Amino acid sequence: xxxxxxxxxxxxxxxxxxVQNECGLSVDECNKLRQVMVVPIPFExxxxxxxxxxxxx
Numbered sequence: 001x002x003x004x005x006x007x008x009x010x011x012x013x014x015x016x017x018x019v020q021n022e023c024g025l026s027v028d029e030c031n032k033l034r035q036v037m038v039v040p041i042p043f044e045x046x047x048x049x050x051x052x053x054x055x056x057x
Contacts, residue, residue, distance in 0.1 A: 005015060012018040016034075019025050025033065 008015055008018045012021065016030050019030055019033070020027070
């Protein structure tokens with residue numbers, strides 16, 4: 001999954017641009033999708049966040 005997301009970001013610039021251009025969602029639809037998909041990370045759990053994903057070519 002991480003490699004897939006990194007590839008989409010590399011090719012389209014962002015996941016949002018991929019969803020808009022290839023899936024046909026509007027900016028408003030992307031915002032609504034983000035609201036239900038993104039889970040905030042509590043401050044005390046940020047130490048477990050791994051950061052940026054890189055792909056090897």
